[in-house]
Amino acid sequence: MERLGRYQIETELGRGTMSIVYKAFDPRIDRYIAVKVLREQFARNVNSRQRFLREARAAGGLGHPNIVTVFDVGQVDGSPYLAMELLEGQTLAQRIDSDEPLEPRAVIDLAIQICSGLSYAHERGVIHRDVKPANIHFDAGSGMVKLLDFGIAGIEGRPERPASEGGPVLGTPAYMAPEQIVGEQIDARCDLYALGVVLYRLIAGQLPFDEASINEQVARVLSQPPPALKPLHPDTPRELVELTQRLIHKNPAGRHASAADVLEELQDIRARLQRGVLSVSRRRRLAWRWPVVIGGLVALVLALGLGHVYRSQNEAMVAATYGFGEGLASVIAREVAEPLLLDDATALGSLVSDFSANPQVLYLHVVDRAGVIKSSTNLFLQDEAVPVLEDVIVRRDEPSIRIVQAGRGDLEFQVPVRFQARRIGEIHLGLDGSNLSAAARSTMSMMAVLFLVAMCVILIAVLLMARQQRQSIERLAWGLRQIGKGHFDFRLEADRRDDFGSLYRRFNDMAMRLQERHGLREAPPPLRLPSFNDDDVSANMEDTREMEATGERAGSDTVPFSKVTRFPGPGS
Template identity: 35%
Template sequence: MSLPSDTLHPASTPAPDPDRPDDPDATVVVPATPLPPRVSQTLPTGSIANGAPVRQVGRYQIIDLLGRGGMATVFKAHDPDIDRIIAIKFLHAALCEDEQYRTRFLREARAAGGLSHPNIVTVHDVGEIEGRPYMAMELLDGEPLNDLMESRQPLPLKEAMEITLQLARALDYAHARGIVHRDIKPANIVRLKDGHTIKVTDFGIAHVSGAGGAGGEQTRVGDVLGTPQYMSPEQTLGSAVDGRSDLFSVGIVLYQMLTGQRPFESDSIVALAVKIAREEPPALNKQRPDLPPTVRRIVERCLAKQPAKRFQSGKELADAVLKVLRDLDEEAREKARARIVPLRVKWAGMMALIVAAVMAASATLISQRQNAALTEQVMDYGASLARFIAAQNAVSALEEEWVPVEVTVQEVMKSGDFQSLTVIDRGGVVRAAGDVALVGQPYKAPSASRLAALAGGVNVARHRLANEEDVLQFEAPITFQGKAVGRVVLGLAEKPLVRVAQLSQMLMLALVLVTVAAVAVAMYFVANWFARPIKQLGDAMSELAQGRLDHRIGEKRNDEFGLAYEAFDAMAASLQARYGTDEEPLPGTGDAPPPDSPPTEPLPRRSEATSEPS
């Protein structure tokens, strides 16, 4: 069990004087008139039965000392009337000497005992034993907020806002009943073991207004009550306070949760009071730049020096905090959605992949067939030219009249349509060529790879020039009356054929890309149309999960989604008929709050924890 470090102390350790002016963390009670000297006892006399270590005080069996504060001492005790372990708080004997303080403690304790809220500690009994006022309350199973902030590290934003929301709701409930706490600080806020629910404790110096409280004598103007580090400006001045003073203290607690440090700090109470009354705290956006502007505005409004500029009620503050929490939840949901691939994207991508695969296979097959057809056409064209040139020069080759042949070859080469043209006699000597340097030289066939043998004795081969260009070579015999009298070797550059093939491939690729894009876009919008009713159904199920059993889709569709909508509405109606009353909660939901709001209901079980003294 953890104890608040600034107000509770183990029984074996002497408690510091909480009224010291140089201890700004202690709960301070400075009355308008001096109090008598403090007396030493912490409990009424009571009795010790049979020598047992348990002291009987009234009907209560005191088990252990939990801690001491500025106004009271808290003990762990057993209440036989309700057979429960409780925390019992006794007003310090020194304060009991002042009749006004004793009367006020009892009156305000009884008023606090009338509060019943899931975020306020439950008071079981109030009374006096041997002139010592006491308050018996539930013993909480949790730890004070100041223990959580011991490391001076900021709390996560959502956690801080959930605590603030519950604190604002608790104070709004108390203020509506005329109770002003006046000592809101981390040590008086206990977070239960469930990790979510908080309880506001220590209404020992609460103020009861005439309108909503028990009536009677009010706190005297000039009394300073509270913990200096968390006081409002009007508290430091001893002025009259109302619920807006508590909201200023909430702003200090929220600032501390968000930054890990208090907005106002000093070594002396006087300097601290001046800071609270006159100076602005360090800018929150410099302390923690990642905070949303709405959070900074909430803190700034809580810490306004003039009460009229603060939130005017706990409900106003709670509404502002709840909006921030909803924004955080929506942001978290958006991030969660970003980690999934939307159905419309999946479907569009899937169809695009299918179409792309089909189109790629088809385009590849078409390109191969087209290239083969182009190559065959070029080979037929080259072979025909080679046979034609051979036929035209057959007589000259037979009579070995090579001059006309040379003239013809040079004229043909001027057209630029051929890469090379060579005429060879029956002895293998070059007699005419596009390259005149070869004339009269024995013909040396270049290194080539044979491609095909065509009609008319034409052989087709491919060879590569020194400039890395490929040439299709057509070799045709020169015949006269069936007798070979020479050869013609015609060379056609393959580059134009390659360009045509590449152009064909580019056009085919463009067709594939356009088709795939069109299918993907069309499928995206089709899938988006399907996604809308799915989202509508999901939203309706979320409403149901949050306990809104009266929610219905109520939309008629003439398709499978319409059947799903009707099934949902029927299910919701059945659940509402069965669980739509407070007597029987929806299974699986219990007391859990909706996702856009932190839990404010208490857990069914309560066990031990500290109840904070003043």
């Protein structure tokens, strides 16, 4: 198909059970549009064709920002078509399936727009009858919502053959109201039910009734009450949850009377939410939440402070250890310079023995210019090359000293031996680094204990403050309840020296003015309990048993729902 009347068909956008939607170009208005064409098998049916044209013209008479605009309705060669604006973006169903759940504010804004479009259509006698996410266009960029597919819309007040007499039951079962399923005469409240199901899915992330088969779906919609709505988002207003539960009430009388009423309530919820006066569906333990936040911030500051102290202490201990090793190695280098130059093994051995008596010295090597050990605390290394350390970390590398640390934590100080400014050898002094590591661990343990103790004290103090504030708020709430009961002489403690003291004084001023204006409400006289004797009690009990027995014989006026509800089927 290349042309449909004056429209130039370019590509297919999608197809449904009864129709196909094409992208087309209208040369008369010089713009791209969407053209919906009734499928051939339905176009051959006179009733389907007339219904399509009649209801398309009804939808074409609707001009609202939240309803897709219809430009033209007609038929070419017996094929009815509907020309409407071309919308870029995705449907609400695609948005639900692809992204994270909408925020409560976004859900409210979306519901307001849907309800605004429905209210406009209902006021003009048009019932959509198939409100669902797939028939709601949602522009994520602008947040604009438009109702689509009025293809099965009904004209309110137009006589129509009911389903029990063979008339059609049109709609999507998951979003159809019970009266719409059983084929009763419907009104605008069936659209409100569908809106409630849409909101239920947006808030809870699932349908109220979601069964694998249509029969099970219909049976649950007709026989079971909707499950309690459990919002995914903790900040969902309780009022929005209650509104949604009312919308999906099985009895149309239990729902709102009109879309205008729903729209007004939604706008009120949004206004109150912006003012921050709504309760949320999941109550948060504020008495615990903000102390935890404060405690976390204090813990962070404390941890940073203790970390800085630990680093400072550790650096000081490292500097002291390095200073000791450097000083000792320099002294040894001066003492062994002459014996090393004269190659006096006896003098070198005596000096090495004396200096290695220090318990912190692990080893001491006197090395000549060729890198051969001339004297050492390890006699087996005499006249051998200096052993290579493993996993060495260079801590300092300067012309006068080189400090390295082995993998086990031991430190080695390498100091050149000079005689008259001429380098004649080198001292390799090994010191035990375990004390330094032990000191670092000890300091860390002390810091951790100090941190835990400080955190416990801070948390206890913050919790006590939170408890005191909560008690103060509850005290104020109690005072407001007393005023509500007419006890205008009630007063709060005005001698407090905190922020609540000023609030309590304002409360007392209000109560005093109310007392001056209305006075005190007189207390009702005390109730007097009637006196009974044993005969009266026995007689009353016998009367009660007789009434219960009579009720059992007479039966109940309540008839089970299963006996009065019948889903229409073929031949019914």
